[in-house]
Amino acid sequence: MVPWPYSMTIALLAIAVWLLCHWQGIRLRRHVADVQSWPEVEVEILQSRPPAPLARAAPPRLVFGWHDQGQACRSDRIQLGAWTGTRREGEAFAAAHPVGMRLMARRNPSDPRDAILYPRGDAQAWFRAGHWIAGSMLVAALLLILFGRG
Numbered sequence: 001m002v003p004w005p006y007s008m009t010i011a012l013l014a015i016a017v018w019l020l021c022h023w024q025g026i027r028l029r030r031h032v033a034d035v036q037s038w039p040e041v042e043v044e045i046l047q048s049r050p051p052a053p054l055a056r057a058a059p060p061r062l063v064f065g066w067h068d069q070g071q072a073c074r075s076d077r078i079q080l081g082a083w084t085g086t087r088r089e090g091e092a093f094a095a096a097h098p099v100g101m102r103l104m105a106r107r108n109p110s111d112p113r114d115a116i117l118y119p120r121g122d123a124q125a126w127f128r129a130g131h132w133i134a135g136s137m138l139v140a141a142l143l144l145i146l147f148g149r150g
Contacts, residue, residue: 006148007141014137021130025123032080035119038106041066043115045101046074051090059083060094064105068112075105075114080121 043064051058065074083090097103108114 004145007145010137010141010144014134014141017137018130018134021126021133025126025130028081028121028123028126032119032121032123035080035106035116038108038116038119040104041068041107041115042102043075043105043117045097045099045103048094048097048099048101050094051087058087058090059085060090060097062094062097062117064115064117066105066107066115068107071113073113073115075116077114077116079118080116081125 043066045062046065047061047063049061051060059078061076062078063074063076065072067073078093085093103117105115105117106119108116
């Protein structure tokens with residue numbers, strides 16, 4: 001007997017995972033577009049440290065500050081979403097952003113104490129994850145149909 005119910009369940013879950021990942025990617029793209037419309041503010045790097053030595057994909061520790069209506073503000077938001085770079089990329093990023101460096105960031109108009117240094121996010125990572133996970137699940141469902149025993 002071929003395990004159709006199990007295969008169909010896996011296939012439906014694969015479709016759900018694919019849709020969820022693509023929805024998250026589209027959401028991130030829209031949020032990036034929204035943040036890129038925020039006004040710019042000049043910021044100064046207050047702290048710049050490379051990732052922890054044993055971390056494989058840890059972000060650099062970067063804190064930047066600016067003044068808004070006489071009030072000192074700080075943020076550590078480098079980009080939208082999680083850091084997707086390697087430890088070496090984090091080290092290079094920290095080295096390229098020394099303490100005292102001045103550059104422009106995007107400031108949230110509804111919360112002037114919130115800013116993002118680089119308004120970007122890796123939406124493609126969500127799309128790739130959706131393809132890989134859903135594809136793997138569909139292959140598992142196909143293998144279950146072809147070689148499964150009831």
